[in-house]
Amino acid sequence: MPVVVDPDPMVVETLLASMPAGSHGVESVDRLNAWINAHSDEYVVVLGPTLTDEEAVVTCEVLRTAAPAISTILAREHLTGELLAAAMKSGARDVVHHTDTNAIAQALNRAFELFVALRGPSGSMHMSKVIAVFSPKGGVGKTTISVNLALALTEKGARRVCLVDLDLAFGDVAITMQLFPTHSIEQAIGSEDSIDVEMLDGLLTRHQDSLMVLAAPPHPDTRERITPLLVSRVIRTLRETFDYIVIDLAPAFDEQVLTALDETDEIVLVTTLDVPTLKNVKVAVETFDALHIARDNRHLVLNRADDEVGITADKVEGILGMSVDAQISSSLEIAAATNAGSPVIVSDPEHQLSASIRQLAGTLAGDFVSSLGGASDSSTPQSEAEAKGRRSRRRK
Ligand SMILES: Nc1ncnc2c1ncn2[C@@H]1O[C@H](COP(=O)(O)OP(=O)(O)OP(=O)(O)O)[C@@H](O)[C@H]1O
Numbered sequence: 001m002p003v004v005v006d007p008d009p010m011v012v013e014t015l016l017a018s019m020p021a022g023s024h025g026v027e028s029v030d031r032l033n034a035w036i037n038a039h040s041d042e043y044v045v046v047l048g049p050t051l052t053d054e055e056a057v058v059t060c061e062v063l064r065t066a067a068p069a070i071s072t073i074l075a076r077e078h079l080t081g082e083l084l085a086a087a088m089k090s091g092a093r094d095v096v097h098h099t100d101t102n103a104i105a106q107a108l109n110r111a112f113e114l115f116v117a118l119r120g121p122s123g124s125m126h127m128s129k130v131i132a133v134f135s136p137k138g139g140v141g142k143t144t145i146s147v148n149l150a151l152a153l154t155e156k157g158a159r160r161v162c163l164v165d166l167d168l169a170f171g172d173v174a175i176t177m178q179l180f181p182t183h184s185i186e187q188a189i190g191s192e193d194s195i196d197v198e199m200l201d202g203l204l205t206r207h208q209d210s211l212m213v214l215a216a217p218p219h220p221d222t223r224e225r226i227t228p229l230l231v232s233r234v235i236r237t238l239r240e241t242f243d244y245i246v247i248d249l250a251p252a253f254d255e256q257v258l259t260a261l262d263e264t265d266e267i268v269l270v271t272t273l274d275v276p277t278l279k280n281v282k283v284a285v286e287t288f289d290a291l292h293i294a295r296d297n298r299h300l301v302l303n304r305a306d307d308e309v310g311i312t313a314d315k316v317e318g319i320l321g322m323s324v325d326a327q328i329s330s331s332l333e334i335a336a337a338t339n340a341g342s343p344v345i346v347s348d349p350e351h352q353l354s355a356s357i358r359q360l361a362g363t364l365a366g367d368f369v370s371s372l373g374g375a376s377d378s379s380t381p382q383s384e385a386e387a388k389g390r391r392s393r394r395r396k
């Protein structure tokens, strides 16, 4: 999908609004290079007006030889003769005024036609991975971990990541990131059979660190109108354009949560070191076993793991029969970050939480990261029939 590069998040957002659904934004040419390395199916780059003419032209020149299948479009403030001549020499495919949405759309179409001519209509296969963050207990740190994990997975814009707030009654992803969504999953109610990438794109809110968020509805009673089929269609549609989908789940085994778990490739299970939580997490693990949910893809995170309460990580591993993948200590900065709406991984990359979450992101990404954009597809989502079959087996 098209990618736009500009250091100004507002400019990125404006340009993305006139680009096809699923387009991605990054803040620098460095991040663009990382994006291109991970996405061999990329076909067009839009270089935004905050980059200098020189930076934009040099980037075109580099891409002309390094990635000849990718078209470059210069979206500029001033279209001088000098710039046009330099752009032509550098191999830029188009030069347009950055506010001329028609010209941008036409340039993107031409780039796509060229891509299809070079690669064939299917291009290369897109892969995606769905990661659900769950705990049967409230208040243990699910949202904190979801938000920081999703940001870590973006690798500063090199991956396209969507964070879905499926805590449908009391979701607080938006407030934790200081976002003010105008839309949420609520606007998709009733669209089970018509939902597509374009429609869903209109419901997402962009966080300035290249992360897209599908917010929870603002009112708790909306939850009842969100059908399991809608949850499953939303996740499947997001899979079409995102590399990673991180889902912050409600602390319950209701129909929406079970449906999301059916669509999940990896589960991050969050616990704290208190007996009631551990007891409930143990029951959750037994439930996953009984329902055949992500049997070999579960990851345990101990939050507030330094609390002196007489239960050690070893003991937890013994009780749950799982090894601990990450431990996060109690820290005032984490609570303060939630209150400030500024996730620790961005505001304090050296913090212990940031290091633990980056490591967890590395484990979750694994080999998948290096093969993103490649042709093989080890994590192709199960068919809808398969997921349905599993759900109905479960209910028998
Ligand atoms: N390791 C930690 N140290 C200090 N505070 C933490 C830590 N982890 C989470 N918190 C704080 O605890 C509160 C609850 O965390 P969070 O919202 O992530 O939990 P949750 O499991 O999503 O809760 P809910 O079930 O209500 O959705 C937040 O204010 C958060 O900042």
Ligand SMILES: [Mg+2]
Binding pocket: 142, 143, 144, 167, 172, 248
């Ligand atoms: Mg939460």
